[in-house]
Ligand SMILES: Nc1ncnc2c1ncn2[C@@H]1O[C@H](COP(=O)(O)OP(=O)(O)OP(=O)(O)O)[C@@H](O)[C@H]1O
């Protein structure tokens with residue numbers, strides 16, 4: 130096999146243009162690092178919105194004067210609904226207690242009220258799959274039909290905005306990742322293209338001596354791979370510094386940031402991504418090798 | 422081994438080869454001679470597939486060039502050793518590497534080629550220059566490196582385009598002897614040259630070429 134010789138040619142070429150190649154590697158690393166940051170942001174938005182369904186609830190306010198039995202039958206009906214995970218009855222006085230709990234020292238607000246103004250209610254949690262705009266609307270409409278329910282309340286506004294934030298973040302980050310990837314490919318492409326043109330004469334001679342396409346391409350594909358992997362490793366190092374600073378230094382000052390998650394798969398994924406983009410750039414730069 | 426049938430080659434509407442027909446058999450040694458610009462190099466280029474004929478058909482060792490797949494070209498070329506008129510040496514590689522490249526292209530490892538390349542360099546009297554770079558060689562030395570590279574792969578066809586252009590009479594005679602030896606081992610040899618000395622009294626066929634035509638054939 131000629132691959133050993135190709136490797137030698139690649140190393141020679143990489144070394145001959147070491148400064149330009151170093152610059153390319155740093156550019157690739159910067160691109161991959163920005164992809165990492167983007168990914169980190171969406172990943173956490175995604176996580177946050179995934180945790181949401183567990184907290185999301187729909188409140189059903191019951192008609193005044195409903196007996197516990199009537200409330201019980203409403204709960205039974207609710208539980209028949211496929212979208213409902215659980216339903217919890219909150220009696221009038223319980224609701225008042227909860228409100229007092231929330232108000233704590235400010236419970237003087239309630240002073241002088243001789244009658245409990247709060248209605249009895251049922252809090253329902255929906256199954257994960259149903260916590261989306263369409264799903265919640267549908268359930269709300271169905272529940273409203275049940276007799277004895279005065280009002281259905283859920284954070285429609287909230288749900289809408291979460292949905293659009295998530296959509297925008299996804300679309301924005303996806304386009305950023307695509308642009309950045311194209312940028313990384315382009316850096317590899319132009320670096321390899323330059324190397325190829327510099328050796329055009331020699332390649333013509335190789336062809337006349339009977340070199341195959343594989344023999345001609347291999348050193349450049351190796352060069353592209355080395356640039357890509359090096360960029361990937363450098364960006365992984367940068368990502369690690371970012372991770373370290375964020376989770377060990379910044380969180381000490383701003384503890385809430387501890388809820389952020391940095392996926393560890395990023396570290397091995399970066400060199401692999403660099404490799405693939407590097408090979409891609411090299412292959413595009415080489416194009417079709419013609420013999421006649 | 423090499424068959425041209427009504428071959429024409431144009432360069433910018435100017436025919437460099439005009440309706441040429443000839444046959445060279447396996448194991449032959451043939452000379453092509455004629456004035457500068459006659460079309461000798463163009464003929465050889467067609468044989469080693471560097472130029473495509475515009476008309477006519479060419480067959481090299483059973484391969485009809487018009488039907489040859491592009492991906493097969495390298496493998497056909499490996500059977501054809503070429504002494505290029507313009508040398509085509511790699512300036513950034515030493516003599517050893519310039520010769521060895523013909524074998525490396527075939528996927529051979531350094532350990533396999535080391536002795537063989539040195540052997541060939543000895544044949545062209547350049548063993549002592551193995552580590553020199555082409556710029557540090559005389560014209561004749563460079564020419565011999567090209568010859569070494571052409572024969573190191575033991576091709577079935579050897580094409581030599583003005584192989585003694587830069588050589589003194591004695592060295593030229595030595596190279597001719599080398600070509601004869603290679604030919605004696607069964608390699609078909611085609612030599613394009615202005616140098617009468619090369620083919621005089623060889624008893625080989627000599628094609629006289631002028632303005633893209635074969636205007637005569639004689640025995641040298
Ligand atoms: N690449 C090219 N483009 C245009 N014309 C060319 C090209 N190569 C050769 N020619 C022309 O084709 C004709 C034949 O050239 P060729 O190189 O075959 O001559 P030659 O017989 O080898 O000459 P010499 O003895 O000087 O090497 C010449 O008129 C030359 O100008």
Ligand SMILES: [Mg+2]
Nearest residue numbers: 461462506582
């Ligand atoms: Mg010529």
